[in-house]
Structures are given as structure tokens and as C-alpha cells.
Amino acid sequence: MELRWTEIASALTGLAMTDQPNRGRVKQLLALRLRLHRLKPSRPIRDARVALAFIKDWRIVLSTGHSSLPSLAEAIAGRQLRGSWMANPEVFGIYKILGTVSRSAAVLSAPLVLGKETFLDASLAPAVARIAGDATRRSACSASLPPLAKRLLTDVEARGEVRMDRWSASTQRGRKARLVLERLLLVTSRGLHTESGYHTAVVTPWRKSRIAMRFGKAAHRLGFEEAQGQLVLAAVGSAVIAPEREVRRWFVFGAKPIEELVNEGKLRRLSAGGVSWLALP
Numbered sequence: 001m002e003l004r005w006t007e008i009a010s011a012l013t014g015l016a017m018t019d020q021p022n023r024g025r026v027k028q029l030l031a032l033r034l035r036l037h038r039l040k041p042s043r044p045i046r047d048a049r050v051a052l053a054f055i056k057d058w059r060i061v062l063s064t065g066h067s068s069l070p071s072l073a074e075a076i077a078g079r080q081l082r083g084s085w086m087a088n089p090e091v092f093g094i095y096k097i098l099g100t101v102s103r104s105a106a107v108l109s110a111p112l113v114l115g116k117e118t119f120l121d122a123s124l125a126p127a128v129a130r131i132a133g134d135a136t137r138r139s140a141c142s143a144s145l146p147p148l149a150k151r152l153l154t155d156v157e158a159r160g161e162v163r164m165d166r167w168s169a170s171t172q173r174g175r176k177a178r179l180v181l182e183r184l185l186l187v188t189s190r191g192l193h194t195e196s197g198y199h200t201a202v203v204t205p206w207r208k209s210r211i212a213m214r215f216g217k218a219a220h221r222l223g224f225e226e227a228q229g230q231l232v233l234a235a236v237g238s239a240v241i242a243p244e245r246e247v248r249r250w251f252v253f254g255a256k257p258i259e260e261l262v263n264e265g266k267l268r269r270l271s272a273g274g275v276s277w278l279a280l281p
Contacts, residue, residue: 022272023273025270025272026241026272026277029240029241029277033068033241036240037074037075037240038054038075039074039079040079044075044076044077044079044090044093045072045075045078046093048101051072051075051076051097051100051101052106054075055120055121056121058070059120059121059124059237059238060112060113060120060124060231060234060238061238062114062116063098063109063116064094064098064116067114067246067250068239068241068242068243068246069113069235070238072097072098072101073085073098076090076093077094108121108122108210108211110128110188110211111182111183112128112185112231113250113251114249114250115179115182115183120211124230124234125211125214125215125218126218126221126227127222127226127228127231128185128227128231129216129219130223130224131185131227131231131253132185132186132206132211133206133207133216133219134224136224137253141186145184146177146180148169148174148177149176149177149180151177152167152174152178152181152187153181155167156203156204156205160205161202161204161208162202162203163200163201163202164178164200164203165198178201181203184252186205187203187205187206188203188206188209189202189203189204228251228256229257229261229266231251232247232251232258232267233261233267233280235247235250236267236280241278241279242278242279243276244258244269244275244278258278262278265281266280268280
């Protein structure tokens with residue numbers, strides 16, 4: 001990890017503190033990101049042990065998908081994937097390693113970035129628990145929910161859990177309502193293989209999630225803004241460099257912390273080609 005940060009710091013050396021266009025530096029950081037994320041040159045992850053080390057090193061990693069953050073599926077393939085990872089030749093290797101990592105007690109996950117499954121180092125779990133459990137945020141989210149999602153949340157809170165194949169909504173509409181609640185960190189769910197041989201989801205309140213139950217006490221020691229800042233800085237560090245427009249969409253709490261972190265010198269804003277980029281100083 002020390003070598004990684006040395007490389008990033010070296011690439012940033014010479015940048016002015018003001019917002020000066022610097023296409024060469026941005027290109028350098030983008031190339032560095034591909035290399036550090038194991039994509040170019042290709043250095044595919046071959047087993048779960050290396051995958052777990054990859055998550056611990058970067059601290060915040062997407063399970064699958066495309067963004068400036070490292071994607072474990074792409075790191076397993078050793079290249080940037082086109083379309084769904086399930087449509088690529090590396091699908092079986094990705095499926096096997098992702099499954100092992102997801103079941104590992106050493107890994108925590110939540111639909112944190114862009115509403116997608118995100119693997120987290122335990123050091124970030126208190127910040128996630130603080131934001132997810134914040135009463136003001138939860139109240140604001142609940143007030144703006146679509147009717148079916150609001151009904152599902154009410155049932156989950158009242159019953160303690162809801163098995164989706166026994167809930168009074170079609171499979172498609174119920175899944176849509178569940179995903180809305182999960183992405184807002186209002187509930188959590190687990191898969192269930194039923195007696196009939198198909199899969200469904202069991203939805204429980206967020207307070208019953210692994211993160212809330214293990215890190216709730218540590219979360220109380222954090223302020224809401226402090227927790228936001230921790231996640232933004234960790235994610236930008238994991239990305240190496242990212243378009244500011246993308247960073248502003250990453251988290252459920254929005255973009256408010258970004259300007260404060262830039263003003264405090266904890267984030268650096270770079271302008272190049274009409275695009276605003278964010279990196280660690």
C-alpha cells in the first residue's frame with residue numbers, strides 16, 4: 001500500500017493548488033489507475049485470497065459494474081469488461097471468486113456506491129453505520145419513498161422481517177420496492193433458497209444488518225459530517241482520480257461534503273479538457 005500511495009503522490013507532484021488545466025497530469029493518473037486496479041497491463045486475480053487482499057488494500061471496491069472505483073469483477077478478469085460481467089469469457093472465474101469473497105467473514109458489503117454491492121474494509125464500517133442509522137436522513141428518505149416501497153418499509157419495521165415471495169405484491173414490483181429501500185440503506189436482505197427450489201429474499205430492518213450490529217457503538221462516536229468525509233476520501237483514494245460529476249452521484253448522502261473537503265485541502269480539484277476531476281492531495 002505504501003508503494004501505491006508513493007506512486008500517486010509522485011504523479012501529483014508539481015500540480016498547483018489552484019484549478020489549472022493539466023491534461024498531462026490527469027492522463028498520467030488515469031493510466032496509473034488502470035495499472036493499480038490490475039487492468040493494464042493485465043494482472044488478473046486468480047483466487048479469493050488475493051481478492052481479499054485487494055479489498056483490504058483499496059478499502060472500498062465495487063463487486064461488479066463500471067465506475068472510477070476498482071471493480072473486483074474486472075480485477076479478476078484483468079481487463080475492463082464490456083456490458084454485463086456474466087456475458088464475458090471470464091464469467092466462471094468471476095462467479096467463483098465473488099461467491100467465496102461474499103461469504104467471507106473478513107468482508108463487509110452494502111449497496112453503498114451507486115446503489116451497487118460494495119465491498120468494504122472494516123475500518124469504514126462505522127462511517128457507513130453512522131450514515132445509514134442517522135434519524136434525520138432516514139426520516140427524509142422515508143418521506144420521499146414511492147408508495148409501494150413505503151408500504152414495504154412499514155411492514156419490515158412492524159414484523160421484523162418480510163419474506164418477499166409471501167408479500168402482497170408481484171415479484172417484479174416487490175423487487176423494485178426492495179431495491180429502493182436497500183439502496184437508501186433503510187433495510188438489508190439475504191437470499192433464501194426455498195423449499196420449492198427457487199430463490200427469494202428475506203428483508204430485515206437496517207439495524208439488523210451485520211454492519212449495524214457490529215459497528216453501531218463505534219458509529220455513535222462519529223459525527224454525521226465526519227462519516228461522510230471519511231467515505232468520500234476513501235472512495236476518491238480508491239479511484240485514484242475520478243470526474244467530480246461522478247463522485248457527486250456515488251453516495252446516498254449526495255455531494256455536500258465535496259466542497260468542504262476541497263476547501264480544507266483534503267481533496268484536490270483538477271481541471272482538464274473542460275472536466276473537473278478529484279484526487280487526494
